[in-house]
Amino acid sequence: MEIRHATHPTQLPALDTDQLRARFLVEGLFAPGEVRTVYAHEDRVVVGGAAPLPGHPLALETADPLRSSTFLARRELAVVVVRGSGSVLVDGTEHALGTRDCLYVGQGALDVRFAAAEEGTHFYLFSTPSHASFPTAVARFADVDALALGEQATSNVREIRKFVHADGIRSSQLVLGMTTLAPGSVWNTMPPHTHDRRTEAYLYFDLPPEHRVVHLMGEPHATRNLVVRDEEVVISPSWSVHSGAGTHAYSFVWAMGGENQAYDDVEPVAVTDLR
Numbered sequence: 137m138e139i140r141h142a143t144h145p146t147q148l149p150a151l152d153t154d155q156l157r158a159r160f161l162v163e164g165l166f167a168p169g170e171v172r173t174v175y176a177h178e179d180r181v182v183v184g185g186a187a188p189l190p191g192h193p194l195a196l197e198t199a200d201p202l203r204s205s206t207f208l209a210r211r212e213l214a215v216v217v218v219r220g221s222g223s224v225l226v227d228g229t230e231h232a233l234g235t236r237d238c239l240y241v242g243q244g245a246l247d248v249r250f251a252a253a254e255e256g257t258h259f260y261l262f263s264t265p266s267h268a269s270f271p272t273a274v275a276r277f278a279d280v281d282a283l284a285l286g287e288q289a290t291s292n293v294r295e296i297r298k299f300v301h302a303d304g305i306r307s308s309q310l311v312l313g314m315t316t317l318a319p320g321s322v323w324n325t326m327p328p329h330t331h332d333r334r335t336e337a338y339l340y341f342d343l344p345p346e347h348r349v350v351h352l353m354g355e356p357h358a359t360r361n362l363v364v365r366d367e368e369v370v371i372s373p374s375w376s377v378h379s380g381a382g383t384h385a386y387s388f389v390w391a392m393g394g395e396n397q398a399y400d401d402v403e404p405v406a407v408t409d410l411r
């Protein structure tokens with residue numbers, strides 16, 4: 137488990153490109169036959185990737201930084217299949233998942249295993265601290281209502297689906313959903329926002345290998361950018377905008393942890409105030 141320490145916004149101007157990427161961009165999460173995790177001190181969120189080989193399930197092991205006998209002793213978890221299909225076994229119960237389906241696993245589950253039904257299956261993991269146990273539940277991409285947002289004139293036609301939230305799968309603090317850009321649209325989250333009470337992580341996926349997303353981060357008056365590849369994560373502290381433009385359409389899993397679960401508790405930023 138890799139550790140990322142928290143960053144004060146006044147530190148940002150002094151960071152060069154490599155230092156900025158080392159703090160906020162997570163690369164190489166999906167390695168065949170491995171579970172990889174990164175612990176960010178911002179709201180203590182953990183992002184991870186599990187890439188089991190067919191016939192060789194992988195267990196979610198605890199890690200020394202958690203100081204707990206199981207990964208979920210004091211945490212909750214959401215799993216999204218971003219490539220392929222497979223199943224997640226939670227204390228012996230199998231949950232079959234297709235591409236873009238989501239499984240929520242509540243605090244206290246003892247044994248979590250990821251099994252691939254096909255070559256190249258990738259499970260994205262997002263976990264937050266939890267102080268109450270909620271039932272394990274599945275949200276299927278096809279069954280979740282899509283909220284249509286954006287316009288062709290501003291190149292941001294997209295659909296937002298909320299999987300784990302106050303009116304969907306219940307959790308202690310974790311909130312998670314997925315946004316899918318229409319072909320020809322490139323911008324997400326523009327106009328942007330910050331949310332002082334939550335940290336957010338974006339996992340970009342379904343981006344062809346020869347394309348990139350230019351992700352804007354930083355305080356609204358002093359933005360920086362990260363050039364992001366397919367299946368990489370950007371961690372956004374509460375003070376940071378999080379918005380991107382791709383050289384191609386893409387999808388992303390957005391996930392948050394923090395003080396509240398109110399999706400619309402945001403500080404909107406006018407495009408004209410960005411610098």
Ligand SMILES: O=C(O)C(=O)C[C@H](O)C(=O)CO
Binds near residue numbers: 325390399
């Ligand atoms: O495209 C968008 O706009 C988003 O998906 C925004 C995210 O849902 C978000 O940032 C939630 O805080």
Ligand SMILES: [Zn+2]
Binds near residue numbers: 331336
């Ligand atoms: Zn946000």
